Amino acid sequence: MTSAFLFNATIAGAAVAAAFQLGLMEELDRGNEVDIASYCVQHDLHLGCTFQIARALQCFKIAVLDVETLTLRQGTAFHEINEDRGYFIWLACGYGYALQNLGRLARNENRSADMDGRSLVKRDGQLVGMAAGEYGRRHVDQFFNSVFVPRNQQIIADLGCGSAARIIEIAQQNPHVKAIGVDCDSDVIKLAARNVDASGLGGRIELVCDDVTQLRFHPKFESVTTIFSFFMGHDLWPRRRCLAVLENLRSCFPIARRMLICDTYRSDLEPSAVPPVFTLGFELLHAVMRQDIPSCAEWMSLFGESGWECVDLHPIGIPYSAIFDLKRRM
Numbered sequence: 001m002t003s004a005f006l007f008n009a010t011i012a013g014a015a016v017a018a019a020f021q022l023g024l025m026e027e028l029d030r031g032n033e034v035d036i037a038s039y040c041v042q043h044d045l046h047l048g049c050t051f052q053i054a055r056a057l058q059c060f061k062i063a064v065l066d067v068e069t070l071t072l073r074q075g076t077a078f079h080e081i082n083e084d085r086g087y088f089i090w091l092a093c094g095y096g097y098a099l100q101n102l103g104r105l106a107r108n109e110n111r112s113a114d115m116d117g118r119s120l121v122k123r124d125g126q127l128v129g130m131a132a133g134e135y136g137r138r139h140v141d142q143f144f145n146s147v148f149v150p151r152n153q154q155i156i157a158d159l160g161c162g163s164a165a166r167i168i169e170i171a172q173q174n175p176h177v178k179a180i181g182v183d184c185d186s187d188v189i190k191l192a193a194r195n196v197d198a199s200g201l202g203g204r205i206e207l208v209c210d211d212v213t214q215l216r217f218h219p220k221f222e223s224v225t226t227i228f229s230f231f232m233g234h235d236l237w238p239r240r241r242c243l244a245v246l247e248n249l250r251s252c253f254p255i256a257r258r259m260l261i262c263d264t265y266r267s268d269l270e271p272s273a274v275p276p277v278f279t280l281g282f283e284l285l286h287a288v289m290r291q292d293i294p295s296c297a298e299w300m301s302l303f304g305e306s307g308w309e310c311v312d313l314h315p316i317g318i319p320y321s322a323i324f325d326l327k328r329r330m
């Protein structure tokens with residue numbers, strides 16, 4: 001490891017996020033050779049800036065840049081990095097402010113007593129939601145689809161629905177299923193509403209802007225039979241609060257028999273070990289937000305005490321992450 005490698009890798013990570021936002025990763029993924037000059041004209045991009053993004057990709061073999069013809073094509077590392085591109089957006093864009101202010105945010109003096117972690121750390125909820133949708137599509141959906149097959153006429157609820165990508169996909173594939181998405185972030189709900197509108201599924205998908213920790217029974221929850229939640233469960237901790245939320249969900253969704261909680265748990269990796277992609281960022285940023293991340297064993301012990309019995313545990317494609325398959329205790 002050299003300082004040059006570390007410095008350049010930091011830049012390349014941001015370049016991957018930028019290339020994704022500018023549509024370059026998508027172009028390369030289609031196998032296209034990108035003529036950078038005409039791409040910049042077509043998308044109103046600054047040529048010098050786009051060239052440097054391409055050069056950073058080239059340094060890490062994500063793309064091959066021909067400086068004579070100013071063209072870009074896939075490099076040998078493209079496929080792996082492209083599969084993981086959601087993590088780069090999540091880190092560099094969703095949590096860019098936290099990275100920029102890491103030292104300042106570690107100081108207790110910068111946190112007032114009535115401040116929760118979220119208000120301490122500005123994050124871009126829409127980009128975090130979009131990134132979760134992206135890595136979810138690549139590393140979660142295939143596992144989820146084998147665990148959950150909706151029944152005809154079923155009504156489902158997605159707590160912490162983010163961009164609503166998951167309920168849109170379920171509703172598209174199951175024409176008789178209805179869904180309710182709940183999220184506490186009004187910007188995220190706006191993004192979800194745009195996506196639902198664009199999908200034409202407004203008649204079968206409802207969105208509710210509410211905090212799951214404060215949820216009350218609502219008549220529209222009455223017929224929900226399955227609840228699920230992706231990458232929000234850890235936000236409900238510490239333990240006592242999470243336990244109360246799980247209990248309360250029994251009253252909010254009186255006939256729901258099944259709950260699927262998909263989440264990343266604490267790795268407890270030795271500091272010397274090299275963690276896989278995502279883990280180090282996930283644990284660092286939640287510590288910055290003063291958010292406890294439970295280990296897998298802590299989740300299991302909590303379920304043991306809650307009104308939900310964990311009947312199965314399905315690993316997924318994200319490191320240290322699983323779907324906890326829960327059944328209502330009668």
Ligand SMILES: C[S@@+](CC[C@H](N)C(=O)[O-])C[C@H]1O[C@@H](n2cnc3c(N)ncnc32)[C@H](O)[C@@H]1O
Pocket residue numbers: 125128129132133136159160161162163165182183184185188210211212213229230231232235
């Ligand atoms: C990491 S994102 C995951 C989004 C989506 N489930 C997915 O997999 O793409 C977590 C989402 O949970 C939402 N969230 C966090 N705490 C919440 C709470 N107490 N009530 C409702 N939503 C919450 C956040 O606003 C965010 O949209």
